Amino acid sequence: xxxTGAQILIKMIKAEGIDTIFGYPGGAVIDIYDTLAKDxxxxxxxxxxxxxxVHAADGYARANNSxxxxxxxxxxxxxxxxxxxxxxxxxxxxxxxxxxxxxxxLIGNDAFQEVDIVGITRPCTKHNYLxxxxxxxxxxxxxxxxxxxxxxxxxxxxxxxKDIQNTLVDFEEPKAISLKSYKPNYKxxxxxxxKVVDLICQARRPVIFTGGGVILSQASEEITRLxxxxxxxxxxxxxxxxxxxxxxxxxxxMLGMHGTYRANMSIGHCDLxxxxxxxFDDRVTGNIEKFAPEAKIVQIDIDPTSxxxxxxxxxxxxxxxxxxxxxxxxxxxxxxxEDFKNGRREWLDRIEExxxxxxxxxxxxxxxxxxxxxIEKLYELTKGDAxxxxxxxxxxxxxxQYYHFNKPNHFITSxxxxxxxxxLPAAIGAKAACPDRLVVDVAGDxxxxxxxQELMTAIESKINVKIVILNNKYLGMVRQWQExxxxxxxxxxxxxxxxxxxxxxxxxxxxxxxxxxxDEVESTLSEGLNYEGTVIMEFAVDREESVYPMVxxxxxxxxxxxx
Amino acid sequence: MKTNSYLLSILVDDEPGVxxxxxxxxxxxxxxxxxxxxxxxxxxxxxxxxxxxxCEPHIIxxxxxxxxxxxxxxxxxxxxxxxxxxxxxxxIKVNAKPEKKxxxxxxxDIFRCKIVDVGLSHYTIEVxxxxxxxxxxxxxxxxxxxxxxxxxxxxxxxxxxxKH
Numbered sequence: 001x002x003x004t005g006a007q008i009l010i011k012m013i014k015a016e017g018i019d020t021i022f023g024y025p026g027g028a029v030i031d032i033y034d035t036l037a038k039d040x041x042x043x044x045x046x047x048x049x050x051x052x053x054v055h056a057a058d059g060y061a062r063a064n065n066s067x068x069x070x071x072x073x074x075x076x077x078x079x080x081x082x083x084x085x086x087x088x089x090x091x092x093x094x095x096x097x098x099x100x101x102x103x104x105x106l107i108g109n110d111a112f113q114e115v116d117i118v119g120i121t122r123p124c125t126k127h128n129y130l131x132x133x134x135x136x137x138x139x140x141x142x143x144x145x146x147x148x149x150x151x152x153x154x155x156x157x158x159x160x161x162k163d164i165q166n167t168l169v170d171f172e173e174p175k176a177i178s179l180k181s182y183k184p185n186y187k188x189x190x191x192x193x194x195k196v197v198d199l200i201c202q203a204r205r206p207v208i209f210t211g212g213g214v215i216l217s218q219a220s221e222e223i224t225r226l227x228x229x230x231x232x233x234x235x236x237x238x239x240x241x242x243x244x245x246x247x248x249x250x251x252x253x254m255l256g257m258h259g260t261y262r263a264n265m266s267i268g269h270c271d272l273x274x275x276x277x278x279x280f281d282d283r284v285t286g287n288i289e290k291f292a293p294e295a296k297i298v299q300i301d302i303d304p305t306s307x308x309x310x311x312x313x314x315x316x317x318x319x320x321x322x323x324x325x326x327x328x329x330x331x332x333x334x335x336x337x338e339d340f341k342n343g344r345r346e347w348l349d350r351i352e353e354x355x356x357x358x359x360x361x362x363x364x365x366x367x368x369x370x371x372x373x374x375i376e377k378l379y380e381l382t383k384g385d386a387x388x389x390x391x392x393x394x395x396x397x398x399x400x401q402y403y404h405f406n407k408p409n410h411f412i413t414s415x416x417x418x419x420x421x422x423x424l425p426a427a428i429g430a431k432a433a434c435p436d437r438l439v440v441d442v443a444g445d446x447x448x449x450x451x452x453q454e455l456m457t458a459i460e461s462k463i464n465v466k467i468v469i470l471n472n473k474y475l476g477m478v479r480q481w482q483e484x485x486x487x488x489x490x491x492x493x494x495x496x497x498x499x500x501x502x503x504x505x506x507x508x509x510x511x512x513x514x515x516x517x518x519d520e521v522e523s524t525l526s527e528g529l530n531y532e533g534t535v536i537m538e539f540a541v542d543r544e545e546s547v548y549p550m551v552x553x554x555x556x557x558x559x560x561x562x563x
Numbered sequence: 564m565k566t567n568s569y570l571l572s573i574l575v576d577d578e579p580g581v582x583x584x585x586x587x588x589x590x591x592x593x594x595x596x597x598x599x600x601x602x603x604x605x606x607x608x609x610x611x612x613x614x615x616x617x618c619e620p621h622i623i624x625x626x627x628x629x630x631x632x633x634x635x636x637x638x639x640x641x642x643x644x645x646x647x648x649x650x651x652x653x654x655i656k657v658n659a660k661p662e663k664k665x666x667x668x669x670x671x672d673i674f675r676c677k678i679v680d681v682g683l684s685h686y687t688i689e690v691x692x693x694x695x696x697x698x699x700x701x702x703x704x705x706x707x708x709x710x711x712x713x714x715x716x717x718x719x720x721x722x723x724x725x726k727h
Binding site: 118119122123126127130147179180181182303304305308309 | 575576579580583584587588591621624625628629631632634635636637
């Protein structure tokens, strides 16, 4: 069968089980768009900026546990994807990004809209390709998807010169991928698993610490089972929220710079950490010398580079989180539960005391809306069932603290790179993946303006997303640092000059709602969430509210600033 | 902290951009490359990179793991604490004034080097060996006047029977 490169591309994307891609056309991908127009099975969502396409693909991948796909043109189209790719790389999200390229004969000649995107994205992709031979296109695409989703997932970029797209070649179904240089180790070492079980039996004050890896390996059930069978309290990094139910009594809340008092204190005083799918990022550990001084650490990770990178661990387990946790549970089932619940009552009581003396708190008066109050009401009205995406900054932290995630794949945020402007396109991607779910972007007035153009994408594609803007007319997180550490010099963080968000919503064809009073928060949310269509709900919140607890950068996580 | 020198022998896919991936990994993560040498092997599509890197002991594990994580890297063999043979090749062009020629030839003879190019007033000497040998011959030739030196990075193979 003879097919053009463009036809092969579409065929291979569909063969991977992808039903929706996000993209933006241009001269170097016009052949692909021509082919797309004649294909009824693959949905293409036209974004309004290429960065939006990658974040949307990211949201799609996370909501769906699948691979997100973006398609953009060469040059500026390609460079606009870099932030999205770097974010997905940081968070280990499986994406395949297809970029157009100038014809092979022109590569290296500084042609119009030519850029060495393979060179530019080398450090922020899991791998990337420039396809120079149309006969290798199908196998390269298959390999790209294989790399994106296997092992520690990540973004893969495939650069497609224009002539490759319109060359007719004999299409042959590519063989199963087998790479001599890439064989991720899924199966954990049995000896190490036995060691983990011994450590659990010896521990008096254990804590489970989950990260994005648990969500990616779909090991939520196993984490929950392990915690419950051995009465081990659970904390999580930002990326790990939802792996363990936020409403469970064993839940400690998030760990780290804006972690709960009890989570940070538990890490400070525990004698064992069972860490799964985490990389001990500086936002979680604070001062590494003072992190968990009394604890032995078990670290389960599919990526050997994560182990011993930031912190010394006593029991590394290289393998898939789900497989490792299953193995641990199996070994524990052969034991008497009394063996591994030793002295637990005392530990759980201590945690309970931390929780009751120093809970997450804010005070809502009847004059000014507190941002935390908005998130709590959002949680109540959605029964904790919505998919929440966030922008970056205070909005992200309040969403993490006050929306109690009970299920995995419900919290979609740019965790590692911290990209402002992530939430709206990610919400569009998540909604495209899960049309029956309620998807809410929790935004700040600063972040939302970074990719506001994607509102048009939502309207055009009839992808109904809810945007909650916590408007404090500041770049709130930076302002908070300036208040605490820079003598209140609010340099360039005042955002009083802002658009009228209600009119802005209306200009795009969305609904706009504004709320300025605490007693109207619930009715505004209710109206917005029940509206059939995309809506911006703007809440004028306390301008100088800060996120607490807070661990000053470089401090020990047990030394928190509390309100 | 004390830094050590490590000798790594890395087999990689012989593909465009592989060296850039490795160099980028080192620069991006703040690792150092002291010496580097790349060439094809007996296997088609496979190249060998021999690299010397200086770092603190706990960093070398991270370097090896990060190298291995690159999709195009097939194996990473740390030869540092193993038995291996190591060679570096240098071409040294020296002034060969009539009154110095005998001295130079004697040094070349002692070090079992070769003269590979002769001019009216210069010799070019080929030296192959480990870094001690290179340092020694360079210091002995200095008084005669070294014009220029071209040197390769290290290449090395493990002494055990078997492939790495």
